[in-house]
Amino acid sequence: MISLAVILGPNQYGKAEVRLVTVKRDGLVHHIKDLTVSTALRGELAATHLTGDNSVVVATDTQKNTVYAFAKESPVGEIEDFALRLARHFVDRFGHITSARVMIDEHGWDRIAVEGKPHEHSFLRSGAEKRTTAVTVQDDRSWVVSGLADLVVLKSAGSEFHGFPRDEYTTLAETDDRILATAVTARWRHQGENAGWGESFREVRRIMLETFATKHSLSLQQTLYSMGEAVLTHRPEVAEVRLSLPNKHHFAVDLSPFGLTNDNEVFYAADRPYGLIEGTVLRDDAEDAGPAWNPH
Ligand SMILES: O=c1[nH]c(=O)c2[nH]c(=O)[nH]c2[nH]1
Numbered sequence: 698m699i700s701l702a703v704i705l706g707p708n709q710y711g712k713a714e715v716r717l718v719t720v721k722r723d724g725l726v727h728h729i730k731d732l733t734v735s736t737a738l739r740g741e742l743a744a745t746h747l748t749g750d751n752s753v754v755v756a757t758d759t760q761k762n763t764v765y766a767f768a769k770e771s772p773v774g775e776i777e778d779f780a781l782r783l784a785r786h787f788v789d790r791f792g793h794i795t796s797a798r799v800m801i802d803e804h805g806w807d808r809i810a811v812e813g814k815p816h817e818h819s820f821l822r823s824g825a826e827k828r829t830t831a832v833t834v835q836d837d838r839s840w841v842v843s844g845l846a847d848l849v850v851l852k853s854a855g856s857e858f859h860g861f862p863r864d865e866y867t868t869l870a871e872t873d874d875r876i877l878a879t880a881v882t883a884r885w886r887h888q889g890e891n892a893g894w895g896e897s898f899r900e901v902r903r904i905m906l907e908t909f910a911t912k913h914s915l916s917l918q919q920t921l922y923s924m925g926e927a928v929l930t931h932r933p934e935v936a937e938v939r940l941s942l943p944n945k946h947h948f949a950v951d952l953s954p955f956g957l958t959n960d961n962e963v964f965y966a967a968d969r970p971y972g973l974i975e976g977t978v979l980r981d982d983a984e985d986a987g988p989a990w991n992p993h
Contacts, residue, residue, distance in 0.1 A: 705746050709798075711736035712757040715764045719773055727818040730773050731804040734780075736760045738787055740794040753793035760787070775894040776801040777841050780832035788834050796835040796988065802846070803828040825849065828898060829884070833988050840989035843898055844884035850906065851878035851945075856914040874961055876947035877914055879974075881905065881940065885928065888936040888984050897934055904928050917944050917974045925978025937979035937986065944972035 713735045721728040738760070744750040764783065773779045780799040787797040805823035808815035829844040859871035885901060908927040914920045925938040947964040 705743055707739075708742060708746065709737045709739045710742070710754075710757065711738050711798075712761040712764075715761050717764060717768055717773075719768050721772065725817045729806055729820060731806060732773070732776065732779075733802040733804070734764050734783075735800045736764070736783065736787070737798045737800075738794050739796040739798075740791075742793070753791070755787065755791050755794065763787075775898075776803050776828065776830045777832060777843060777894040780830050781834065781839060781841070784832050784834035784839070788836075796833060798831060798833045798988075800831045801829065825880075831884070831989075835988060838987065840987050841887045841894075842884050842989050843887065843894065843901070844882070845898075845902060846882045848881040848883075848902070848906075849878070849945075850881060850909050851876060852910060852914075855912075858916055860915075876964060877917065877920070878945040878947060878966075879917065879942045880945065881909075881924075881942060883924075883941075884939045885935045886937045886983075886986060886989050887934050889934075897932065901928050901932055901935065904931055917942055917972065918976065921974055921976050922978055925976070929978060929980055936983035937977060939977045939990075940975065942974045944974060946971060 715734040715736075717730075717732045717734055719730045721730075736757075738755060741753065744752070745754050763786065767779070767783055767786070771782075780801050784797040784799045787794050804827055806820035807823045808817075809819045809821050810816070811819075825847040826849075827846045829846055831842045831844075833840045853876055854874065856875050856877035857873040858875060859873065861867075861869070861871075883901075883905060887897075904927050905924045908924045909920060912920055912923045921940050921942055925940060928935055928938050946967045948967060949959050949961055950963045950965050952959045952963060
């Protein structure tokens with residue numbers, strides 16, 4: 698048998714996707730929050746892996762219960778604040794836990810309109826879009842990444858794609874008028890802790906949407922950079938933006954077999970495969986990212 702030295706590498710553990718819904722009652726008017734919370738702890742955890750000694754393992758069941766108890770003890774508020782409270786708790790309370798990451802997705806609900814008026818306690822899921830956060834606390838430092846996922850957008854003008862190399866495998870036609878559609882997943886890293894998470898989120902989202910709408914696009918890559926650049930230009934609290942943009946292709950259908958022309962009016966919306974355009978836009982003097990991004 699060859700002698701082999703085996704060591705324990707980086708590890709973490711926690712409860713994934715704790716589903717939490719809170720109802721705040723303001724008389725007859727109710728306010729709901731719908732979150733999916735994941736926790737991940739790191740620390741001096743060799744013993745449980747090597748010998749099964751669980752004396753410093755904060756059970757994932759306890760982590761889940763802590764999420765629910767914290768939701769009762771004080772208002773959840775902005776997801777970044779809730780994530781910071783939870784992550785700090787695990788690091789402060791348990792000496793062997795040196796770092797905690799809490800990730801939260803927030804699912805939106807709108808009020809159902811009844812006779813044109815928003816109902817007091819009946820809601821309608823507001824689409825696939827999620828607001829997200831990933832907070833890491835280590836010692837007395839913290840890193841906050843805010844974001845959104847599955848924000849689906851489309852523009853029917855102001856998008857071209859041409860000038861790409863052609864070889865024997867290239868069939869794509871050059872175009873100066875195409876549909877541009879994507880489902881935006883964006884994550885942005887804050888410099889320091891910011892008091893106004895809600896305002897910051899709404900502004901970053903607005904800036905990205907306005908840039909998508911108004912920037913004349915020569916490629917989705919150019920649009921990606923412009924969206925990140927606009928955020929960094931207008932929001933000093935943001936150090937870095939990471940974007941993942943699937944190119945949701947819309948192909949003009951060939952209607953000639955039916956004796957019809959197609960002047961860019963009838964499209965086949967393909968769901969796969971899709972181009973996947975991903976990139977990071979950051980300030981050249983951005984603070985060190987520390988453990989803000991995966992892997993934790
Ligand atoms: O905006 C685009 N970028 C690409 O890299 C690409 N590739 C492709 O086939 N279509 C597109 N569109």
